[in-house]
Amino acid sequence: MARIVMFMAAVMLAFAVPSPVQAIDPDEMFTDLAQEERAREIGKQLRCLVCQNQSIFDSNAGLARDLRMVVRERITAGDNDDQIITFVAERFGDYVLLEPPIKQTTYALWAAPVVFLIAALGLGAVYLRRRQPVIEDGLSEAERAEAQRLLKGGDA
Amino acid sequence: MIVELGHYALCLALVAAALQAVTPLWGVRNDNVAAMRFGDSAAQVQFLATLGAFAALTYAYVVSDFSVRTVALNSHSAKPLIYRITGVWANHEGSMLLWVLVLALFGAAIATFARAVPLAMRARVLAVQAMIGVGFFAFILLTSNPFERLPLPPMDGQGMNPLLQDPGIALHPPFLYIGYVGFSTAFSFAIAALMAGKVEPAWARWMRPWVLGAWAALTFGIALGSWWAYYELGWGGFWFWDPVENASFMPWLLGTALLHSAIVVEKRDALQRWTILLAIFTFSLSLMGTFLVRSGILSSVHAFANDPERGAFILVLLAISLVGSMVLFAIRAPAIRERGVFSPISREGGLLLNNLLLAAACGVVFVGTLYPLLLDIATGDRITVGAPYFNQTFGPIFALVAIAAAIGPFLSWKRADARAIAHRLRIVLALSLLVPVIWAALTGWREPLGLAGLGLAAWLFTATLVDLGRRAGIGAAPIATVLRRLVGLPRSAWGLYAGHAGLAICISGVVAISVWKVEAIQTQQLGSPVPVGGYEFTLVDVSQRAGPNYQSSIATVAVSRDGEQVGLLFPERRWYPVERKPTTEAGIRTLWHGDLYAVLGDPAPEGQFVTRYYYNPGVAWMWLGATLMALGGLLTISDRRLRVGAPGARKVPVQAQPA
Numbered sequence: 176m177a178r179i180v181m182f183m184a185a186v187m188l189a190f191a192v193p194s195p196v197q198a199i200d201p202d203e204m205f206t207d208l209a210q211e212e213r214a215r216e217i218g219k220q221l222r223c224l225v226c227q228n229q230s231i232f233d234s235n236a237g238l239a240r241d242l243r244m245v246v247r248e249r250i251t252a253g254d255n256d257d258q259i260i261t262f263v264a265e266r267f268g269d270y271v272l273l274e275p276p277i278k279q280t281t282y283a284l285w286a287a288p289v290v291f292l293i294a295a296l297g298l299g300a301v302y303l304r305r306r307q308p309v310i311e312d313g314l315s316e317a318e319r320a321e322a323q324r325l326l327k328g329g330d331a
Numbered sequence: 332m333i334v335e336l337g338h339y340a341l342c343l344a345l346v347a348a349a350l351q352a353v354t355p356l357w358g359v360r361n362d363n364v365a366a367m368r369f370g371d372s373a374a375q376v377q378f379l380a381t382l383g384a385f386a387a388l389t390y391a392y393v394v395s396d397f398s399v400r401t402v403a404l405n406s407h408s409a410k411p412l413i414y415r416i417t418g419v420w421a422n423h424e425g426s427m428l429l430w431v432l433v434l435a436l437f438g439a440a441i442a443t444f445a446r447a448v449p450l451a452m453r454a455r456v457l458a459v460q461a462m463i464g465v466g467f468f469a470f471i472l473l474t475s476n477p478f479e480r481l482p483l484p485p486m487d488g489q490g491m492n493p494l495l496q497d498p499g500i501a502l503h504p505p506f507l508y509i510g511y512v513g514f515s516t517a518f519s520f521a522i523a524a525l526m527a528g529k530v531e532p533a534w535a536r537w538m539r540p541w542v543l544g545a546w547a548a549l550t551f552g553i554a555l556g557s558w559w560a561y562y563e564l565g566w567g568g569f570w571f572w573d574p575v576e577n578a579s580f581m582p583w584l585l586g587t588a589l590l591h592s593a594i595v596v597e598k599r600d601a602l603q604r605w606t607i608l609l610a611i612f613t614f615s616l617s618l619m620g621t622f623l624v625r626s627g628i629l630s631s632v633h634a635f636a637n638d639p640e641r642g643a644f645i646l647v648l649l650a651i652s653l654v655g656s657m658v659l660f661a662i663r664a665p666a667i668r669e670r671g672v673f674s675p676i677s678r679e680g681g682l683l684l685n686n687l688l689l690a691a692a693c694g695v696v697f698v699g700t701l702y703p704l705l706l707d708i709a710t711g712d713r714i715t716v717g718a719p720y721f722n723q724t725f726g727p728i729f730a731l732v733a734i735a736a737a738i739g740p741f742l743s744w745k746r747a748d749a750r751a752i753a754h755r756l757r758i759v760l761a762l763s764l765l766v767p768v769i770w771a772a773l774t775g776w777r778e779p780l781g782l783a784g785l786g787l788a789a790w791l792f793t794a795t796l797v798d799l800g801r802r803a804g805i806g807a808a809p810i811a812t813v814l815r816r817l818v819g820l821p822r823s824a825w826g827l828y829a830g831h832a833g834l835a836i837c838i839s840g841v842v843a844i845s846v847w848k849v850e851a852i853q854t855q856q857l858g859s860p861v862p863v864g865g866y867e868f869t870l871v872d873v874s875q876r877a878g879p880n881y882q883s884s885i886a887t888v889a890v891s892r893d894g895e896q897v898g899l900l901f902p903e904r905r906w907y908p909v910e911r912k913p914t915t916e917a918g919i920r921t922l923w924h925g926d927l928y929a930v931l932g933d934p935a936p937e938g939q940f941v942t943r944y945y946y947n948p949g950v951a952w953m954w955l956g957a958t959l960m961a962l963g964g965l966l967t968i969s970d971r972r973l974r975v976g977a978p979g980a981r982k983v984p985v986q987a988q989p990a
Binding site: 195199200201202204219222227228229230233268269270271272273274275276280281283284287288291292294295298301302303306 | 350372400566568571572573574669675680683687688690691694695699703706709710712713714715716717718719720723725728852853854935941
C-alpha cells in the first residue's frame with residue numbers, strides 16, 4: 176500500500192521543478208561521525224521518489240527526509256549497508272535504487288557497455304584488416320638509389 | 332497586431348522553407364542555375380521571416396501582452412526586463428521558436444557565406460536544411476503556436492520559474508541550440524553528398540567549419556548549464572546524468588567523433604562512409620534530444636513540457652529523417668570509394684580508434700538514458716539508471732578516449748614510427764605520474780580512483796605539451812626559431828592543442844571535486860566559526876532585503892585560513908511571491924584551486940541558522956577546460972584552410988556567372 180501511495184505521489188510530482196536544497200537537516204544528523212558518513216553514503220544510492228533524479232541525500236523533499244530517517248533508524252538498529260538498501264528496495268521497489276540491480280530485466284543494460292566496447296574495437300580491427308593493402312615500406316635498393324639521385328637534383 | 336504579424340511571418344517562413352526544399356533540387360536535376368540559386372534567397376527569406384516572428388514574440392513578452400497565451404502562462408509584469416526577454420525561450424513554444432530560428436540562421440549563413448561550396452552542392456545542402464525546417468515549422472504552427480491569443484486575458488501573468496530567472500540559465504538554451512541544431516548542417520551536407528553520390532576531400536572541408544562552430548557552441552552551452560546547476564541548485568552538484576542532460580551530451584560525444592573523422596576525409600580521402608553515418612546519427616541524436624525534452628516523456632530536472640501530441644509529432648519527424656537517410660545511405664554508400672591507405676598505427680588509425688571509443692561511450696549513454704523508459708513501456712517494471720551506473724560504465728570508456736587523445740597527435744599520417752612514439756610516451760608517463768604522486772604525498776593515498784583520474788588528466792596534458800614542444804623544436808632549435816615556429820603554427824594546430832589541453836584540465840577539475848570535496852552541515856550561531864577543509868567559516872550577519880520581484884534573506888559569511896581573512900561570502904535565500912517559490916543563491920568565492928561555497932538554510936531557534944559550507948576543489952578548472960575546448964574549436968575554424976570564404980578547391984561546371 177505504501178508503495179502504491181509512493182508511486183502515485185511520484186507520478187503526480189514527476190514534473191515539478193526541483194526546489195533548491197536544504198537537504199540534510201542538522202538535527203537529523205548522527206553525532207557519531209562514522210555513522211553519519213555511512214548514512215550519507217547510503218543516501219547517495221537511493222533516489223528521492225518525488226524528485227527528478229535526485230538522491231535522498233541531495234533532496235529537501237519531505238519524502239526524502241522520511242527515507243533518510245528510515246536509513247538512520249536501520250543504522251541505529253545495527254543493520255549493515257546492504258541490508259538497509261535491501262530493506263528500502265523491498266518496500267519501495269527497484270525504482271528507488273540509483274544503481275539498477277542486476278536482474279533478469281537489466282542484464283541487457285549491464286551488458287551493453289561491454290558489448291559496445293568489444294563491438295567497437297572488433298569492428299575497427301575487421302575494418303583495418305579488410306581494407307588495408309598496407310603499403311609496405313618496400314623500396315628496393317635500386318629504387319632508393321634512384322630516389323636519392325632525383326632528390327639531389329639529378330636529371331629528371 | 333504585431334503578434335499577428337509574427338504569426339504571419341512564421342507561416343511565411345514555412346512557405347519559404349517548402350519552396351527551398353524543392354526548387355534547388357529541381358534545379359540540380361535540370362541543370363537550371365537560377366533554380367539552384369533560388370535556394371540561397373529562400374534561405375535568407377526564411378531566416379528573416381523567422382527572425383521577424385521571434386521579434387514579435389519577444390515584443391509580446393517585453394510589453395507583457397497577457398492576451399497571448401504563452402506570455403500569460405510564463406511571464407509577469409513585475410519581472411525585470413532582462414528576464415522578460417529571456418523568458419521568451421524559457422517555455423515550450425518560445426524555445427521551439429528559438430530552435431527553428433537557429434536552424435534558419437544556419438541555412439542563411441550557408442547561403443550567404445559558403446560561396447566556396449559549389450552551387451550544386453550548396454543547392455542540395457540548403458534543400459535538405461529546408462526539409463528539416465518544413466517539419467519543424469509545421470510542428471510549431473500545428474501543435475505549439477506561440478502566437479495563440481486568449482479570449483479572456485488575465486490581469487497579470489503566472490510568472491516564470493524563479494530558478495530560471497538567472498543569467499546563466501538564460502544564455503544556456505541559445506548556446507545549446509546553436510550547438511545541437513547547428514549539427515543539422517552536418518546532416519544536410521551528408522545527405523547532399525549521398526544525393527550527389529560521391530564524397531571528396533573538399534566536401535569535408537566545406538562541412539567542417541559548420542560542425543566546428545556547432546560543436547564549440549554546444550561545448551560552451553553544456554558547460555553553462557552545468558555551471559548554473561552548480562551555483563543555483565545549492566549543493567554544488569554540476570552533472571546529474573539526468574536524461575535531459577544526456578540528451579545534449581550524446582550529440583556532443585558523436586559530434587566530437589564527427590569532427591575528428593572529417594579530418595581523415597579531408598586529409599586522407601578515407602572513412603567517408605563512416606563520416607556520413609556519424610553526421611546523420613549526430614543530428615538524429617539532436618532530434619531525439621528535442622523529442623525527449625519537448626515531449627516531457629522523461630521526468631527530470633529540466634522537463635517542463637508535457638503533451639503527448641507534441642511528442643508523437645517529433646517522433647514522426649525523427650523516424651522520417653532516420654529512415655529516409657538510411658535508405659539513401661544503403662543505396663548510395665556502396666559506390667563511395669575510399670582511396671587513402673594507411674597502416675593501423677597511424678594518425679588515421681588513431682582517429683579511427685577515437686571515433687570507435689566515442690561511439691561506444693555515446694552508445695552507453697544512449698542505453699542508460701532510454702533503458703528505463705523502454706523497460707517501463709515493455710514490462711511495466713520501473714527502474715532508475717542513475718549516476719552510479721554511468722560512472723561505472725561511461726567512466727572507463729571515456730578514460731580510454733582520454734588515453735588515446737594523448738597518443739593521437741604523436742602519430743604521423745599513413746604510418747607512424749611505433750618505436751619513436753613509445754619512447755616519447757615513456758617520457759610523458761614518467762612526467763604525468765609525478766602529479767598523482769605529489770598529490771598523494773600531500774593528501775594521503777586513500778583515494779586510488781581519484782589519483783588515477785588525476786594521473787589521466789596529467790597524462791593528456793603532458794602529452795599535449797610535449798607534442799607542442801616537439802613541433803616547435805624545443806631542445807633542438809634556438810629559442811628564436813622555436814618562437815617563430817610557434818607563431819607560425821597553423822590555427823588548426825592551436826585548436827588541437829587548446830582542445831586536448833582543455834579536456835585534460837576539465838577532467839582534472841571533475842576528478843578533484845568528485846573526490847576531494849569537503850562538506851559541513853550545521854546549525855550555527857552568529858559569530859561562531861566552523862572548520863571546512865582548512866578554512867574557517869563564520870556567520871557574521873543575516874539581514875532582509877527586497878529585490879525587484881522577490882524578498883531575500885542575505886547572510887554575510889567571513890572565511891579565514893590560519894587566522895587570515897580570505898573573503899566574504901553572501902549566500903541568499905529568496906522568496907518569489909508571484910510564483911510562490913523559494914530559491915537559494917549560493918555564496919561563492921572562486922580561488923584558483925577551488926571554490927569556497929556557502930548556502931544559507933532555514934532559521935533555527937535562538938537566533939541560529941542552518942548553514943551548509945563546502946570547499947569544492949578544482950571547480951574553476953572544469954569551466955576553464957570546457958571554455959578552452961570551445962575556444963579550440965573556434966581557433967580551428969579561423970584556420971585559413973577552413974575559412975568559410977576561402978576560394979574553393981575546384982570549379983564545378985554548373986557554376987555560372989550571376990545573371
